[in-house]
Amino acid sequence: MTPADSRSLILDRISHATQRPGGNTYEHLPRAYTHKGALEPGDCVHLLIERLREYDAVVDTCTVAELPACIAKILQANSKHILVVPPGLDPAWLAAGYDWKIDQDLSHAAIEACDGVVTTAFAAIADSGTIVLHHSAAEGRRALSLLPDWHLCILRASQVVETLPEYFARCTQPPRLATYISGPSATADIEMTRIKGVHGPRFLHVLLVRD
Amino acid sequence: MSHTELDPRLAPPFPQAALPVLRNPQLRKNVAHATDVIQGKRAMLVAEKSDWQELRSAAAAIRAHALENLGTYLTQFEERCTAAGGTVHWAADAAEARRIILDILRAEGASEVIKIKTMTSAEIQLNPALEANGIHAYETDLAELILQLGKDEPSHIVAPALHVNRSQVREIFARSMGRSDLTDDPQALTAAARSYLRQKFLSVPTAISGANFLIAETGSVAVVESEGNGRMCLTLPRTMITLAGIEKVLPRFTDLEVVLQVLARSATGERMNPYTSLWTGVTPGDGPQRFHIVLLDNGRSDILAKKVERQTLRCIRCAACQNTCPVYRQTGGHAYGSVYGGPIGAILTPQLMRMEHAQSLPFASSLCGACYEVCPVKINIPEVLIELRTQVVDREREQPVRVFDAMYVGMRAASGIFAAARRFRSAQRLGRIALLPFTGKDGWIRSLPGLGARWTATRDLRGMPGQSFREWWAERKDNQQQ
Numbered sequence: 166m167t168p169a170d171s172r173s174l175i176l177d178r179i180s181h182a183t184q185r186p187g188g189n190t191y192e193h194l195p196r197a198y199t200h201k202g203a204l205e206p207g208d209c210v211h212l213l214i215e216r217l218r219e220y221d222a223v224v225d226t227c228t229v230a231e232l233p234a235c236i237a238k239i240l241q242a243n244s245k246h247i248l249v250v251p252p253g254l255d256p257a258w259l260a261a262g263y264d265w266k267i268d269q270d271l272s273h274a275a276i277e278a279c280d281g282v283v284t285t286a287f288a289a290i291a292d293s294g295t296i297v298l299h300h301s302a303a304e305g306r307r308a309l310s311l312l313p314d315w316h317l318c319i320l321r322a323s324q325v326v327e328t329l330p331e332y333f334a335r336c337t338q339p340p341r342l343a344t345y346i347s348g349p350s351a352t353a354d355i356e357m358t359r360i361k362g363v364h365g366p367r368f369l370h371v372l373l374v375r376d
Numbered sequence: 377m378s379h380t381e382l383d384p385r386l387a388p389p390f391p392q393a394a395l396p397v398l399r400n401p402q403l404r405k406n407v408a409h410a411t412d413v414i415q416g417k418r419a420m421l422v423a424e425k426s427d428w429q430e431l432r433s434a435a436a437a438i439r440a441h442a443l444e445n446l447g448t449y450l451t452q453f454e455e456r457c458t459a460a461g462g463t464v465h466w467a468a469d470a471a472e473a474r475r476i477i478l479d480i481l482r483a484e485g486a487s488e489v490i491k492i493k494t495m496t497s498a499e500i501q502l503n504p505a506l507e508a509n510g511i512h513a514y515e516t517d518l519a520e521l522i523l524q525l526g527k528d529e530p531s532h533i534v535a536p537a538l539h540v541n542r543s544q545v546r547e548i549f550a551r552s553m554g555r556s557d558l559t560d561d562p563q564a565l566t567a568a569a570r571s572y573l574r575q576k577f578l579s580v581p582t583a584i585s586g587a588n589f590l591i592a593e594t595g596s597v598a599v600v601e602s603e604g605n606g607r608m609c610l611t612l613p614r615t616m617i618t619l620a621g622i623e624k625v626l627p628r629f630t631d632l633e634v635v636l637q638v639l640a641r642s643a644t645g646e647r648m649n650p651y652t653s654l655w656t657g658v659t660p661g662d663g664p665q666r667f668h669i670v671l672l673d674n675g676r677s678d679i680l681a682k683k684v685e686r687q688t689l690r691c692i693r694c695a696a697c698q699n700t701c702p703v704y705r706q707t708g709g710h711a712y713g714s715v716y717g718g719p720i721g722a723i724l725t726p727q728l729m730r731m732e733h734a735q736s737l738p739f740a741s742s743l744c745g746a747c748y749e750v751c752p753v754k755i756n757i758p759e760v761l762i763e764l765r766t767q768v769v770d771r772e773r774e775q776p777v778r779v780f781d782a783m784y785v786g787m788r789a790a791s792g793i794f795a796a797a798r799r800f801r802s803a804q805r806l807g808r809i810a811l812l813p814f815t816g817k818d819g820w821i822r823s824l825p826g827l828g829a830r831w832t833a834t835r836d837l838r839g840m841p842g843q844s845f846r847e848w849w850a851e852r853k854d855n856q857q858q
Contacts, residue, residue, distance in 0.1 A: 172466040175622065175673045179447040182681035188444040191627055194437045198430040198634065216647070270661070273578055273612055293640075293648035306662040307611040307653075311604065329648075330633045339594045339629035341460070341656045342663075345636075347648035350604035354519040354535060355542050355562040356406075357413035363518060363566055364573065365604025365651060 200334070202292065202327025209291045209327045210373065216294025220348025221361055222369040229376055232319070233258050236283065239317060239370060245280040251309055253302025254283065258319070268309055276308055281315035282366075287340075288332050289325045295347045296320065296371070297332060299340040307344060316366040321376045382498065382529045384729050387713020389736035394711040403539050407531075407708040410538035411699040417645020418696060418750075425641065434634045436754035439690035442592075442625050443680060449592035449625045450671065456595025460657025462667040470500035473672050477502065477584070477617055480668050481511055484615050486582045490573075492599065492606045493517035494586025495533055495693065496619050496672060498715040499728070502584070513584070514576050516605035518569050525552040531709030531717065533695040534643045539708050573605070583609035583664070587620035588692070589635065590669075593628040596656040597669065600639060600649050610653050616664035622671050623680075623689040635692060638752035642694035675728040684763040688723050690753040695720075697747035697757060703740055712737060719747035723760040731767055738764035782827045801846075808840045815839035 189195075204212060214224045227235040237260035240248065247264040249271065259265045266279060276282075287299040296318055298304045310316055326332050350365030361367060387393060397403055422428050442449055454464045467473035481489065489506065491497065491513050503524075506513050515524040519537035523530060526548040530536030540548075546560040549568050558568055585606065589598040597618055599606050610616065626635065632654075640649045658667050679685050698704045698718030709717030714725040714734060722737040738761045747757040778784050793803045814821045821837040823829070831837055843851075 171468040171472060171673075174468055175466050175671070175677060176447055176451070178673070178677035179450070179622070179680060182677055183444055183446060189437060189441055191441060194434065194441055195430075196434050196634075198427040198434055198637075277578065290648075295648050300662060307607065308663075311607050311611055329637055333630045333633040336629070339591070339596070340654065341594075341596075342659055343652075343654040344607065345648065345652040346650065347646070348650050350602070351650050352518045352566060352603045353644065354517075354522070354537055355545055355565055357410050357535075357538070358542075358562045360562050360566040363570055363603035363605065364516070364577070364608050 198330070199328060200330045202331065204291070204327050206322070206325075210322050210325050212327070213289055213291035213294060213325050214373065216291065217348070217369075217371055220294055220369070222294075222348060222371055224371045224373060226373045226375060229374055232372075232374055233260055235372060236260060236317070236319070237263075239372065240281075243281075243315065243370070245315060245317075247279045249276050249279040249282045249309060249313060251284055251303055251305030253304075254285065255303070258283070268305060273308060273312060277312045279313045281317060281368075282309050282313040283317045283319065284310055285319050286324065287343075288335060289320050290329055290332050291325055291327045293329065293347055295329075295332075295345050296369075298344045298346065300342045300344070307342065310344070310346075311365060314362075314366055315368040315370065317370045317372060319372050319374065321374045323376050325373075382710070382713060382715050383501070384714045384725050384734040387734065390711055390713070390740040391736065393713055394707040394740075397707050397711050402541070403708060404706065406539050406541050408705060410532075410535060411705050414535070414645055414699045418642060418699070419645075421641045421645055421647060425637075431634060431638050432752055432754055435638045435692075435752055436690065438626065438631050438634060439692070439753045440687070442627055443623065443686060443689050445627075446622065446625065446680065449627055450622060452592040453590050453595055453625055454671075456593070457597075457657055457669060458595070460595050462595065462657035462669055465668060465670045467670050467672045467674070469674050470672075473500045473619060473670050473674070474502060474505045476670050477619070478505065478509055478511075480615075480617055481506070481509075481582060484582050484666075486511055486615075488512050488514065488576075488580045489582045489584050489617075490514045490516050490576055490580045490609050490613065491520070491583065492585040492601065492609045493520045493536070494584070494619060495530070495715050496586050496621055497584065498530060500619070500672065500674065502619070514573065514580065516573055516577070516609060517601075518566065518603060518605075521569055521573070522548060525549065529710060530715055532698055533693050533716065533718075533720070535695075536709075539710070577605075577608040577612055581614040582617070583613040583615070584617045584619065585609060587618050587624050587669075588639070589632065590620055590625045591629050591632075591654075592625050594656055596629070596654050598632065598652060598654045600636070600652050602644070602650045604651055607651055607653055610655065611663045613664050615666040616668070618667070618669045620669060620671060622673055622676050623691075639692055639694055642696040642750065642752045675730055678730060679727045685723070685727060685760055687755045688720075688727060688760055690755055691720055691724070692753055693720075694752055696750040696752065700746040700750050702742060702744060702746070707740075712740070719757045719761075720755070723757055723764060726764060726768075731764070731771070735768045738768060783830075786827060801844075804840070804844055808842075811840050 249266045284305045285303040288297040349369045350363045352363045353359045465476045503513050515521050522537040531539045542560040587597045588600045640646045704718040712721045716724045726734040743758045793799045819839045824832045
């Protein structure tokens with residue numbers, strides 16, 4: 166049987182199986198769940214910080230003006246010297262005295278060899294402690310936030326929403342690529358004991374910028 | 377643990393397959409511990425969600441709607457995925473899916489592949505087919521790696537190695553990785569898996585995944601995971617092959633706001649799983665530049681055609697029904713003889729086998745309904761179980777050899793007796809006398825001869841009372857009138 170035949174065979178079976186009309190139209194599907202959270206923006210940011218810390222992520226906060234200095238301070242405190250960054254990251258954030266590798270088609274081995282990665286994010290969801298990457302020029306391609314063992318993510322407070330549906334409401338267009346990160350890589354496959362850091366970055370550091 | 381082949385065509389009936397497990401206290405302890413932990417976490421996180429029932433209703437309705445319009449959404453997915461640079465293949469059955477994947481791998485010149493945990497690949501028995509063709513598959517999910525190295529089979533949909541404990545994992549890793557230095561500390565074992573696979577992620581150019589959701593609106597695929605092995609496989613190789621059941625489709629991107637909320641809470645008792653990846657065809661400069669997706673029917677369109685059974689296809693593979701099931705919690709997954717064990721497996725497996733195999737599974741349930749209560753997409757599993765039991769019995773009854781089977785003779789007699797009140801009353805009186813010699817002083821029957829032994833072999837039976845309700849009622853009325 167050629168693949169083209171299987172396609173029509175399967176679609177024929179499906180159309181035969183679903184010929185009886187009925188059911189809701191898409192517009193009439195029940196959606197009575199919570200869409201918008203009830204927290205004030207400040208409390209929402211606090212909830213996000215609490216959730217991230219539950220995942221063992223480290224969270225710092227700063228103002229827009231303090232941002233470059235704060236990044237340098239974090240790098241120094243964590244002894245990170247060779248850092249890979251996406252090409253769209255604000256050059257003003259790249260403090261002197263560090264080895265910045267700007268991702269221009271770097272090899273996987275070159276990314277892997279870095280001490281860490283610094284990226285921005287598209288949004289964050291407080292309720293579940295989730296950081297959302299759409300992999301824009303400042304968020305970096307997917308391998309960037311995956312291979313280095315340490316990920317510093319710069320997040321603006323205005324990017325924080327309370328609920329997952331609020332994030333979807335902010336997507337004017339569905340993203341072509343997306344990664345939702347809720348805490349560092351983890352497994353519970355051995356006796357349900359949560360172990361941090363399997364294959365993804367073992368250390369997640371979030372810098373929240375009050376804007 | 378001996379190597380058990382999870383092939384529903386070859387598996388012994390459930391009561392027989394469950395016996396070795398019931399005699400294995402270590403395995404029962406491992407399963408009970410794991411399911412207790414997940415259930416505890418799930419209960420806590422479901423309780424904090426005030427809109428849980430609304431989310432369930434929405435998730436059930438979205439999944440049902442997607443199935444009612446499956447043809448439309450699948451062709452839409454195909455069109456959008458193709459436009460984004462993906463190649464869509466259609467596989468009517470397991471053999472065709474295996475052949476398509478092998479053809480792609482041959483064209484790639486692949487001798488190795490890295491794999492993300494996919495139950496669907498176990499359903500089509502992909503790994504043995506790859507091995508037979510000289511292609512080694514590396515399972516990269518920690519649990520799947522434990523099973524692969526230990527020559528074991530999955531026993532749970534979400535945590536497939538939950539029947540294995542830490543010292544067993546240590547033994548498996550020490551033997552197969554040549555790491556006699558390993559302790560049984562989960563942290564050390566996880567680190568061993570990380571270093572064992574790291575080089576594979578960076579060097580193997582072809583990967584195979586399953587899919588949690590296909591988005592019709594955009595042609596995107598979503599994979600939900602915890603460890604990052606999924607992100608590695610989805611990002612680093614040159615070529616990506618995804619195997620997905622045709623039922624996995626969701627109408628729109630926004631529908632993820634419902635299913636992602638119910639999935640992680642139900643599956644692992646987390647507000648959100650650590651990593652969710654979404655991709656659309658191929659993206660220049662980011663990730664695999666060749667993307668194939670194989671849409672697998674393998675019996676699903678038959679299930680779709682049936683009124684009661686169709687809901688089976690709503691399943692989002694969270695395994696909450698397995699964790700809560702009093703039968704699964706005693707037997708673990710292997711007794712079901714299928715990669716899909718527990719309540720969902722008891723309805724899905726025989727249907728995927730077109731009711732030709734695994735007919736004992738619909739009976740592997742007490743019909744307590746706990747599975748329905750926890751199901752995030754409201755699959756009425758007991759309803760489907762009863763429907764499938766009916767089909768099994770109806771089919772069995774029609775077999776000529778069954779005409780003189782004591783049970784069917786008894787059932788035919790009972791149907792005659794129950795049809796008329798007078799016959800029923802006589803049977804009651806007769807039964808009372810007949811059962812008297814078997815009834816103990818405490819009113820319980822412990823052992824019956826013949827057909828009755830099928831009941832008393834595993835449980836006691838209440839003796840017949842001295843008086844039926846109708847007799848008591850009639851007597852009471854007589855007394856009152858006097």
